Amino acid sequence: xxxxxxxxxxxxxxxxxxxxxxxxxxxxxxxxxxxxxxxxxxxxxxxxxxxxxxxxxxxxxxxxxxxxxxxxxxxxxxxxxxxxxxxxxxxxxxxxxxxxxxxxxxxxxxxxxxxxxxxxxxxxxxxxxxxxxxxxxxxxxxxxxxxxxxxxxxxxxxxxxxxxxxxxxxxxxxxxxxxxxxxxxxxxxxxxxxxxxxxxxxxxxxxxxxxxxxxxxxxxxxxxxxxxxxxxxxxxxxxxxxxxxxxxxxxxxxxxxxxxxxxxxxxxxxxxxxxxxxxxxxxxxxxxxxxxxxxxxxxxxxxxxxxxxxx
Amino acid sequence: xxxxxxxxxxxxxxxxxxxxxxxxxxxxxxxxxxxxxxxxxxxxxxxxxxxxxxxxxxxxxxxxxxxxxxxxxxxxxxxxxxxxxxxxxxxxxxxxxxxxxxxxxxxxxxxxxxxxxxxxxxxxxxxxxxxxxxxxxxxxxxxxxxxxxxxxxxxxxxxxxxxxxxxxxxxxxxxxxxxxxxxxxxxxxxxxxxxxxxxxxxxxxxxxxxxxxxxxxxxxxxxxxxxxxxxxxxxxxxxxxxxxxxxxxxxxxxxxxxxxxxxxxxxxxxxxxxxxxxxxxxx
Numbered sequence: 196x197x198x199x200x201x202x203x204x205x206x207x208x209x210x211x212x213x214x215x216x217x218x219x220x221x222x223x224x225x226x227x228x229x230x231x232x233x234x235x236x237x238x239x240x241x242x243x244x245x246x247x248x249x250x251x252x253x254x255x256x257x258x259x260x261x262x263x264x265x266x267x268x269x270x271x272x273x274x275x276x277x278x279x280x281x282x283x284x285x286x287x288x289x290x291x292x293x294x295x296x297x298x299x300x301x302x303x304x305x306x307x308x309x310x311x312x313x314x315x316x317x318x319x320x321x322x323x324x325x326x327x328x329x330x331x332x333x334x335x336x337x338x339x340x341x342x343x344x345x346x347x348x349x350x351x352x353x354x355x356x357x358x359x360x361x362x363x364x365x366x367x368x369x370x371x372x373x374x375x376x377x378x379x380x381x382x383x384x385x386x387x388x389x390x391x392x393x394x395x396x397x398x399x400x401x402x403x404x405x406x407x408x409x410x411x412x413x414x415x416x417x418x419x420x421x422x423x424x425x426x427x428x429x430x431x432x433x434x435x436x437x438x439x440x441x442x443x444x445x446x447x448x449x450x451x452x453x454x455x456x457x458x459x460x461x462x463x464x465x466x467x468x469x470x471x472x473x474x475x476x477x478x479x480x481x482x483x484x485x486x487x488x489x490x491x492x493x494x495x496x497x498x499x500x501x502x503x504x505x506x
Numbered sequence: 507x508x509x510x511x512x513x514x515x516x517x518x519x520x521x522x523x524x525x526x527x528x529x530x531x532x533x534x535x536x537x538x539x540x541x542x543x544x545x546x547x548x549x550x551x552x553x554x555x556x557x558x559x560x561x562x563x564x565x566x567x568x569x570x571x572x573x574x575x576x577x578x579x580x581x582x583x584x585x586x587x588x589x590x591x592x593x594x595x596x597x598x599x600x601x602x603x604x605x606x607x608x609x610x611x612x613x614x615x616x617x618x619x620x621x622x623x624x625x626x627x628x629x630x631x632x633x634x635x636x637x638x639x640x641x642x643x644x645x646x647x648x649x650x651x652x653x654x655x656x657x658x659x660x661x662x663x664x665x666x667x668x669x670x671x672x673x674x675x676x677x678x679x680x681x682x683x684x685x686x687x688x689x690x691x692x693x694x695x696x697x698x699x700x701x702x703x704x705x706x707x708x709x710x711x712x713x714x715x716x717x718x719x720x721x722x723x724x725x726x727x728x729x730x731x732x733x734x735x736x737x738x739x740x741x742x743x744x745x746x747x748x749x750x751x752x753x754x755x756x757x758x759x760x761x762x763x764x765x766x767x768x769x770x771x772x773x774x775x776x777x778x779x780x781x782x783x784x785x786x787x788x789x
Contacts, residue, residue: 214609217689221605222617225598225663232636232655233624239642240635303526311511311519320772321527324534327767329718331736332760335743336533339540339757340553347536347553381530409515430626438630441720445740460630464725467634476634484631491626 237484244268244478268478277456278479282486284368285458289436292372293429299376300383300428301421305413307384308391319388323381330378334445337374342449364452371442379435383428390424391417426498430491437487440464459483534764541565541761545753568751569758577759579731580738584717584763586649587734591656592713599659599708603666604697608674618667624660630721637725651726652734656716662708669704670697710774717767735763 247264272278303322307315325333340346341361352359361370402416440460447453455465460483467476536553542560543551551557569577605611606618636655640646645654674697682692698705723737730741739759746752 215611218605218609218611218614220690221601221609221693225602225658226617228598228654228658229620229624229660232658233627233632233660234620236632236635236639237627239639243635243638299526303523306519306523309519311516312523313516313520314523318523318527322530323771324768325530327714327771328534328764329720329736329767331718331720331740332764333533335739335756335760336537339548340533340536345549345553350552377530377533409511434626434628438628438721440630445743448744460721463634464721467637468725473638477638480631480634484627487628487631488626 240477240481243474244481247474264474268474269482271475272479272482275456275462277454278459278462281456281459281462285436285439288368288372288439289433291369292375293432293436295372296376296380296432297383297425297429300380300387301418301425303380304384304387304391304421305417308388308417309409309413311409319385323385325378325380326382328378330374330441331445333374333378334442337370337377338446338449341370341446362446362450362452367446367450367452370450371439371446374442375436375439379432383432386424386428387421390421394420426495430494433490433494434487437483437490459486537757537761537764541758543754543757545750548753548757565754565758566762569755569762572751572755576730577735577738577755577762580733580735581763583649583732584734584736585766587652587656587723588713588716591653591716592709594657595659595662595712596705596709598657599662599666600698600701600705601693602663603668604670604674604693604701606663606667607670608676608679608697621660621663621667624658625664629719633722633725636722640726646726647728647732649732652723652732655722656712656719659708659712659715662712665704665708666701670701673704674700706774710770713770714767735759739763 245264245266245268246261247267248259249262250259306312307319312318328336340348343349343360343362346361349359349361360366399412399416402412407415438460439458443453443457443461447457455469456462459479463476463479463483466472466479470476532554539554539556540548542562542565543557544561544565547557602621606614606621637646637651640651645651678696679692682696687695717734718736719734720736723732723734727733727737730738733741739756742752742756742759746756
């Protein structure tokens, strides 16, 4: 990016005005819709979250009216045990699922890019295929594979004497983690492969001539080069995890332990549509966005700092 | 090259890859097998094998004709949201990304900063406020409620800017200007053509994103005639307790709904990689 900025062409006449007019024509349609669908909702959410519905008249049965509430909605949300438990739950989920999925994707990318791999195109397509299955469909699908009495997996497990329950209080979070892993490992793997392919093949060849085995090439040459791509996919995974919604929502009728506050997003949704409290829901949406920003920037700072130490 | 790889290593690699493939393909295989079963067989027979009387065509026809063909309507809605949304998003992203890369205007970095913030903000955290805003504007529960937010893709703008900076030479633009071509014509004739591969990628990403999106239509729509197919299928599943035939229709409908994306992804796999390289490596 900086390279192109330095290569700006020398301009003649009054191109400044012409430039500005043309640039405006190209950027404004996007910016207008961006303002409507990104900036306006954020402002509206903050505004809504700072107000509350007040009822007037005897017994509060009179007309409703919005009044300023300060930070009361935030205080209520943060004092709500179920909302906080939901946050703790997605945090635990992320701490376990993101490293596991990233490790699996890295292993598959390295295996596919190693000289020993056969039928690479077939395997790559097979791993990537679940990315094309929408979260809702994936959850319906795995839901059928979890339900006792219908699931062939449960039947196979019982046949070998293992009494498994994918939907119990203790296991259902990891059953959700499995759905997410199944969907997104292939995508993560594809990003990593793209990064590996951007490196000239001679580098691997040189390492091999120096006597490095396949394992050494993978560990000491390829893995360090995956770093930028790993940072990128981890940030996207953190953002995705905090938004967890479709999977628990679809599994809810099957697993009694999934309640309306299972994830922060589910809690905000129930607050808006079941509890009919837009103000509280807006406050929770704002909190969710703030935590997501803090988590991804925190992670970027963490790895950025460590990267500098290593030179 | 293959001669240098020891046989043992090749066997281990292939076995590991095969185990992984089994994990990723088994649920899809289950879906295909189950689409040939009645609701009774779905519960009564082993999931990874066919029942004694598979009737795929009859059941898939059932999916399409149930409730006056409401499934076809949902499917068409999904195509409309994802198709029109992705085309418009690609056009808007191309123009904005091109301008951000090629015109040194004032406030350029501010605009780009906003775009990056847009990439990082969780889309579902935005969906609820968007619903409150749209219902205040009287836009909720319309086609526009899902379509308008779908045409805005900060990630697309980001990708287009990076790609245009690398793939559209300034000298070529200058030459076209000296020839007297207007900016709009230069963009349409030269810019769009040179940005081709990135545009396919943006289209693909956005198409999949809209097709897979569940939260936005869920909060925006209450009229089931406007539902995309995902939302429709969850309502079927919700009624299946009372109407068991809906189990088999949900399974069949799920299979039909994943087919378009699978075709799109397999045929255009090359472009996924182009875009991913631009997005991750040059960032």
